[in-house]
Amino acid sequence: xxxxxxxxxxxxxxxxxxxxxxxxxxxxxxxxxxxxxxxxxxxxxxxxxxxxxxxxxxxxxxxxxxxxxxxxxxxxxxxxxxxxxxxxxxxxxxxxxxxxxxxxxxxxxxxxxxxxxxxxxxxxxxxxxxxxxxxxxxxxxxxxxxxxxxxxxxxxxxxxxxxxxxxxxxxxxxxxxxxxxxxxxxxxxxxxxxxxxxxxxxxxxxxxxxxxxxxxxxxxxxxxxxxxxxxxxxxxxxxxxxx
Amino acid sequence: xxxxxxxxxxxxxxxxxxxxxxxxxxxxxxxxxxxxxxxxxxxxxxxxxxxxxxxxxxxxxxxxxxxxxxxxxxxxxxxxxxxxxxxxxxxxxxxxxxxxxxxxxxxxxxxxxxxxxxxxxxxxxxxxxxxxxxxxxxxxxxxxxxxxxxxxxxxxxxxxxxxxxxxxxxxxxxxxxxxxxxxxxxxxxxxxxxxxxxxxxxxxxxxxxxxxxxxxxxxxxxxxxxxxxxxxxxxxxxxxxxxxxxxxxxxxxxxxxxxxxxx
Numbered sequence: 001x002x003x004x005x006x007x008x009x010x011x012x013x014x015x016x017x018x019x020x021x022x023x024x025x026x027x028x029x030x031x032x033x034x035x036x037x038x039x040x041x042x043x044x045x046x047x048x049x050x051x052x053x054x055x056x057x058x059x060x061x062x063x064x065x066x067x068x069x070x071x072x073x074x075x076x077x078x079x080x081x082x083x084x085x086x087x088x089x090x091x092x093x094x095x096x097x098x099x100x101x102x103x104x105x106x107x108x109x110x111x112x113x114x115x116x117x118x119x120x121x122x123x124x125x126x127x128x129x130x131x132x133x134x135x136x137x138x139x140x141x142x143x144x145x146x147x148x149x150x151x152x153x154x155x156x157x158x159x160x161x162x163x164x165x166x167x168x169x170x171x172x173x174x175x176x177x178x179x180x181x182x183x184x185x186x187x188x189x190x191x192x193x194x195x196x197x198x199x200x201x202x203x204x205x206x207x208x209x210x211x212x213x214x215x216x217x218x219x220x221x222x223x224x225x226x227x228x229x230x231x232x233x234x235x236x237x238x239x240x241x242x243x
Numbered sequence: 244x245x246x247x248x249x250x251x252x253x254x255x256x257x258x259x260x261x262x263x264x265x266x267x268x269x270x271x272x273x274x275x276x277x278x279x280x281x282x283x284x285x286x287x288x289x290x291x292x293x294x295x296x297x298x299x300x301x302x303x304x305x306x307x308x309x310x311x312x313x314x315x316x317x318x319x320x321x322x323x324x325x326x327x328x329x330x331x332x333x334x335x336x337x338x339x340x341x342x343x344x345x346x347x348x349x350x351x352x353x354x355x356x357x358x359x360x361x362x363x364x365x366x367x368x369x370x371x372x373x374x375x376x377x378x379x380x381x382x383x384x385x386x387x388x389x390x391x392x393x394x395x396x397x398x399x400x401x402x403x404x405x406x407x408x409x410x411x412x413x414x415x416x417x418x419x420x421x422x423x424x425x426x427x428x429x430x431x432x433x434x435x436x437x438x439x440x441x442x443x444x445x446x447x448x449x450x451x452x453x454x455x456x457x458x459x460x461x462x463x464x465x466x467x468x469x470x471x472x473x474x475x476x477x478x479x480x481x482x483x484x485x486x487x488x489x490x491x492x493x494x495x496x497x498x499x500x501x502x503x504x505x506x
Binding site: 017019020034035157158159160161162165180182183184185186187189204205206207208209210211212213214215216218219220221 | 246249250251252271272273274275276277281285288289421444445446447448449451468469470471472473474475476477478479480482483484
């Protein structure tokens with residue numbers, strides 16, 4: 001099984017704790033330990049400190065490692081997307097929009113993020129949103145305004161199906177990251193309802209042990225082809241399709 | 244090898260005794276395949292031999308009705324399922340009778356507390372007869388805990404563990420968060436009759452190893468929260484932990500069996 005983790009983060013947090021900070025070397029060591037070949041990675045600097053500066057740090061840190069792909073934090077600031085895209089021009093990437101007030105503090109609505117979202121949609125660049133930070137209404141607004149934009153909801157928690165199911169029914173480009181989607185038989189139920197093509201394997205490193213995510217996927221009642229898609233095939237396709 | 248079994252998605256092949264499961268449903272998200280037959284299916288798939296569980300109805304709503312349903316399910320599957328008596332402190336006049344109804348499936352009573360859902364502090368006076376009973380009978384008391392919560396923060400249990408040394412107290416979820424785990428570890432280090440439960444939705448990296456280092460593997464117990472949470476998640480945390488195989492095996496089942504049946 002080829003695992004491609006869509007939810008990993010490097011760097012330290014100012015608020016600690018120290019044991020959950022992960023260097024690139026540490027991430028690679030964890031990936032090897034658990035048998036994860038590739039990862040889509042963001043950085044604490046991009047999320048918690050400054051998007052532009054953090055993206056530069058991230059690109060520099062992962063440049064030498066072809067199995068790591070950047071999840072850049074983007075804001076609606078002019079040229080933020082172009083700057084990020086130019087950092088590692090040959091490597092596909094995804095966009096993290098941490099729009100909440102505690103992070104990058106902007107609105108995901110059209111009057112604010114419309115041009116950025118339209119540009120991402122046009123280039124087919126997947127957008128990662130954390131509903132726990134930005135709210136489900138904002139996720140719905142993004143999907144409604146940009147129906148061709150691939151949107152991945154991450155860190156959803158297991159109590160979110162009354163939001164996820166109506167959105168997934170309505171917006172076929174909505175996908176779910178698995179690290180916190182851990183209700184009883186929740187993953188396989190989603191796969192049976194909407195198809196395994198809409199699930200992305202995530203570990204939530206460095207916070208969570210990948211052992212949990214591997215076990216959830218490993219024991220899920222999916223065909224081996226479906227399991228492989230969730231493990232890495234879906235994310236590979238998602239990144240390949242951008243222009 | 245336990246880790247290899249998980250990598251291959253097959254039953255673990257060691258004795259697994261899950262200390263923390265449920266029966267029933269809940270209000271705030273849809274349940275999927277949560278009936279007893281499907282729970283047993285999942286247990287077979289993962290290799291969980293036995294599950295101790297408490298009624299969710301009794302946690303959220305009706306103690307008597309919920310416990311009866313749980314006892315009936317346990318009676319229908321006595322080899323696999325073991326029911327806790329869920330005790331609601333808001334009905335103190337029913338406490339003694341409810342404890343007496345517990346079907347004596349194990350050598351010592353099994354009691355489940357949910358101070359958070361019952362909105363009553365675990366140190367409150369209505370719980371006192373329960374703790375006296377637990378002290379007297381060496382009962383196993385599994386309580387929901389949550390970081391710094393005023394009803395069931397792990398630190399509240401230090402006083403109880405000292406006051407009622409005969410009670411064997413399992414800190415359900417070990418306080419849930421990373422900080423909650425630290426609180427639970429702090430109490431367990433001081434009190435030999437306190438046990439840490441690995442059940443929970445948050446799979447903190449390295450926390451199991453830390454529990455073992457601080458408290459000893461003998462007082463760490465595997466729990467799944469079946470059918471609330473995905474049981475495979477809890478199995479994966481133990482299976483991939485950087486611990487010797489013998490300690491994983493103890494955590495997965497032998498420790499809880501010893502707790503129920505040992506001297």
